[in-house]
Amino acid sequence: MKSMTGHGRGETAAKGVRAVVECFSVNRKQAEVSLAAGRELAWLEPHVREEVLKRVSRGKVQVSVAIETTDDSVHGLIDRSRAAAFLKEAKALQKHLGLSGEISLETVLAAPGVIRAGDPSERDVLPAVKKALGLSLDALLEMRVREGAHLQKDLAKSLTRMATMVKRVRTLAPNVPKRQRENLLRRLESAQLPIDVMEPRLATEIAVFAERCDVAEELTRLDSHIAQFREALKSDAPVGRTLEFLAQEMGREWNTTGSKANDAEISRVVVDAKAELDRIREQLANIE
Template sequence: MIRSMTSFARGGRTEDGIELVWELRSVNHRYLEIQPRLPEDFRQLDAAVREAVARRLGRGKVECGLRYRADGANIAAISLNEPMLDQLLGAMEAIRNRESLLREPDIMAVLAWPGVTVARAADLTPVQAQAMALLETVLDDLVATREREGARLAALIESRCELLQAQVDKARQRMPVVIEAVRERLRNRLAEVAENLDEQRLEQEMALLAQRLDVDEEMDRLSTHLQEVRDVLKRDEPVGRRLDFLMQELNREANTLGSKSADSESTAISVEMKVLIEQMREQVQNIE
């Protein structure tokens, strides 16, 4: 199934005072580029996040942002370093006795002294597991969105293929008329400068001219490339690069047709082809 590389998904959960929210954004990119944006307590999940995304996506620049919030019951517990506190209070008491100070010590200043308080880090292993499980759910949403957008892109490209094939058929049908018109113009011009025309030599020259103007090969290749585009759109794998290559080949044949055009209508057909190919190419840039 065709997938777009442009998508957004958001999902969160709140339980036991803990809130986790993932925001995933993806845009088109030549390769798969994953950019985790994790809180400090979740930095160790960086590799796991990259692996989880790489299992689900083939191309695109993907930003993975996690927001984490915990209430007071889940923050790190603070305890006193009793030996350090005794030493500090003892030193303060000695200073008071020596200097005859009456002011009581500032409790907050005492707590701010390095080493007096010890923060016991909360065990975030269960929360990290919840975050990874939530990531898989949000990835499901991201992939589904990319697939829906991809289906719309595939339908658009299919419609452009039909229009382009119509132009190919139009050019093929018109080519005999173009060659005959060129033949007649050449005959008339030669008749103006020569009374006795060598019909055999004229036919030889016309055969060479018709060969130079012939675009059957270009038409055949355009039709072949268009059928390949249709077939590629049905594949259940990343096909963006393949489609991009086919757009280049289609444009090459359309340019060749334009260079061989012998009248304004043929030129207009070539221009319309290139417009349709460019429209497809712009959409292909967003396909995984």
């Protein structure tokens, strides 16, 4: 199981190009990829997105790319317009100051901006970026796995607490009809009604109440959801959506249990279970 939060950095040099790639990921319901790079590298976006989506199924991943040429790969390019402008200004200054002498080619080439480093070709950039991106994703996923292991332990503890609550409700539930019968008998006695005459109607009332407050099916489904949740936690595949569905179904069963039970003590257990389920949902928001 993996978290959706992570960071990774990769750096490589190939064919005179040095590439540095950093990946940052945060939680999102779907997979999103964004590229942070200069305008001249915008063409990399579909390549970066394709590589990221091969390895990430959920979460927003921001990829930062920086490119520079190594010293042995710089090819000088002459900016002719800058060179001509510099020479023109230099001659004008020479005339203005009344100076003699020739303005050499070396002087012109040494002027700022006349010689600039050539940009590496896309053919050279792409392999370096892909390799650096792969290293960055390796580190990102490794961090997501470590974070996922911590989340897994925390969720397992929450499930243990919730299973204990299910057992508690299962213990309390059979006593609810009995207490209802006792309450009805006390009311009949306080009203000084002939209980023997009312007993058949009392039995019918208790039977209807017992059926209405029976939560056995809900507790059985909760046992099943908890067991499936535990199994999913052991999976290496993306299970975030599966766990979210199971949490939703557990919430539904606890709501039904609380509304049917008609018992103060069971209601307190249901409140605690729903609070635990809220904590589970907060953790699930960060699971791939």
